[in-house]
Amino acid sequence: MASHQRVIRLRAAWVVGYRNGDHCLVADGEVVWQGERILFVGRDYSGQVDEEIDAGNALAGPGFIDLDALGDLDTTVLAFDNQPGWRTGRIVAADWTRRCLYSREALDFNKRYAYSQLLLNGITTALPITSILYREWAETFDEYLYAADVAESLGIRAWLGPAFMSGHHVVEADGSLGMRFDEARGLAGLAQAVAFVERLEQRGVSRLNGMLAPDRIEGCTPGLLAALSEAVKALGCPTRLHCCQGELEVAEVARRYQRRSSIQVLHDYQLLNRQMILPHGQYLGGPDASPASIADDIRLLSASQATVVACPLVSGRHAKYLESFAALRQASVNLALGTDTFPPDMLTNLHIGTLLSRVVAKKIDAASAADYYRMATLGGAAALGRDDLGRLAPGAQADITLFSLDEPALGQIFDPITTLVINGNGRDLRGVIVAGEKVVWDRQLVKMKLDIAALHRQAQQQFTGLMATYPERSYQHPPLDQLFRPAFPHDV
Template sequence: MSDKVIRLRAAWVVGYQAGDHCLYANGEVVYQGDRILFVGHDYSGAVDEDNHLGNSVLAPGFIDLDALGDLDTTVLAFDNQPGWKTGRIVAQDWQRRDLYSREQLNFAKHYAYGQLLLNGITSFAPITSILYRAWAEEVDEYLYAADVVEELGARAWLGPAFMAGYYASDTLGQFHYINNRDRARQGLEDAVRFYERLNARGVPRLSGMLAPDRIEGGDDAWLHELGAVVKSLSCPTRLHCCQSELEVREIARRYQGRTSLEVLAQYGLLNAQMLLPHGQFLGGVAGDVSEDIARLADSGATLVACPLVSGRHGKYLEHYKSIRAAGINLALGTDTWPSDMFTNMQMGVVLTRVVTGDVQAASAADYYRMATLGGAKALGREDLGRLAPGCQADMIVISLDQPALGQIFDPITALVLNGNGRDVQTVIVAGKTVVRDRELVNSRYSVAELHQQSQQVFNHIISTYPERTVGHPPVSEIVKPAFNIVTREEP
């Protein structure tokens, strides 16, 4: 039996014409199976099912290239600084071990991937922290992650994180690089093995990627071997770089004053396959930003902006206008809690205007494109991030009857200004409804159950902070409340 032909009608449909999004007032989308047949007005063919969505926006699902894939502990450092004193850099004397059980890791994937769908993110490349691990991520763990993606009905690019080394801090706040050649080699081999196993699975919504942790975690041999693997597999590869002062300083020290992008280019790692969060420290210690921007533009690599987490750390893309002018592809990642693309679009527009001093530097449309078309281009998937005939039927429905949206003068601007992931009512991936009325259709958990259990897992990981934090202070000194807590006096 062939799939039904289904028509969705909405007050606004975000279509696609002449290389950009467009808006159809009182528009419609017709799809069959996982493919869109028609977008626009007055479809003339027969349909098996006709659905009127009322005062809603029917739009392409968001694409998140640095998606929060576990419980987010960066929020603990929001007001607890400096980070090296509060567990963001592990203690040099910590005997690394896995602080999550496999059961907890598995649950965290159900929770995080479900949250991404609930926020209208239909395609994602998840990232988890390796601060709580004996080393990095494992093949079996990500085979289970693939099971979760299949179960929920999402679309994902997956790959276990791997590294050659990491930085640890002594009690004076001096950082030391600790590497392990055997584990570096094994991590890369495991990443390739996972990529091959995932491709052999033959599930269209599942794709493999390479997820090296971050450039400063590498060494010469690792970067050389990674470059060869990226060339061989020619698959999306996410590598955090130009992210922190520690990275810029250490890369310059270890590579004769070079910038992070110079080092990537040296090892064949600056090309169209590369997804590069966060791009905040272009130019290295010398600050020659123009050369780095030219390198990035010539390479075809994608810069993945993560406005919310960057803003929380007080640093964003000061050179946004030059990056745009150079034609560099820009995409978005959430990277922190909440996994809300609306918040990241709004924060991105606001931060861009602040850091550039130019109110016209970025618009709602610019960041909406980054959340859709930019991500699709980065993945080499022109059938994603837009609603057009032949594209994947990955769609979200956002009600415009939410009072918090205020008055609607333009649906996209209103959503970027005032929207929230909680406004997403329905999510469709590859023609299948995976979120209906704010519940996950295919999950073994209700949203309430996910929330309740996530708090238990989060409490557990907070309890492990003293062992891996410099000086091993109690939790009360690492994660402090905003105000003093007053408890009831016992009689």
């Protein structure tokens, strides 16, 4: 007989329950779980309980699902007011001989640091992404074995896979933008990624899953797209591909694929399916976008059950947003969220996503806090084909976040979700439970017991070190102080 797993009951001023296919709110509620599964959500559980947790004036809700989770030190802060990004290292100079600018130890540290930050913001399920601007080419199998170790030891639920590509943008000597391709390298990267997904499956850790993560659509040659399509059919695992992200991509895809849109190209290669997860969805309709061509792309997305991932914070910083938010919703396209940048703060993304949706639609009711809360929970779960994630309901995984409702900075509360979305942020997080296990408690990483202050110090050191390599990669190799100007001149 299996040994008895402890039954734990958590009480909180508010619990996000689940009823008739949607979230509901339970005042003075309880969540009861045994092992990794929830037994009960509501009030007055009558069964035997082994351990009681009183969370007090807090909101207990489902963990957030981040489909484009920052898994790296974020360098986009450098370009925020140092544009255009291609001049300041966001695209590599054609005369740079690619090499890895991080040591393997530094890469490993970045994962520990970044995955910790995700948990500290209430993200219990992550599909991490890192930048490959600092790489000899893309990511490797070995490095992701380590990523799996980190995820397992921190206790985060993750879908992992090394990024691969068969091409990347460069800045040519004359300042124009071009691309460099190496299809064999892309195919080798895919083979490694497939082997990694299989290895993770053998590992048999329920919190760790494999995904295929080609870097971005314009970095895939036709041969790589065809091979990827076969791999997805064989593995049936989620695939994440940056798509409809920028004008450069739209133009490049149109040039190489008879003026097709990125969405049409995915459809042509049978890659538009319910496994496909597509950050950013900002440029639908192809090179000559019209209301009709945008509607055609939306129809393809809807019919395929693919997921579009909004990343509000990073999009807003780049003066863009998912312009078709309302039309995508209208067409029942699955919408989910990604943090993609620092801070990986899902509450902030819910707030900014709501604001940007209203601004692009010029309508105050274009999006609500609840719409974005659903995207960060139920939308992510649908993308992963997991109806036991993103909700607190009997039988679901006990992935629970606790946000304090007691902070003076939160202001006044009439509804805990509205207040947390518009007045709160990730710093209001108090606890995280994943698969029934405490991984963050009182804002500490209690499972892996990492020292957050020490992580912070080392991250700053590595960031400063990486910054120093920017002249090497950047167009015309200007010195560092010309690449990145501070907000105001330093008074010396």
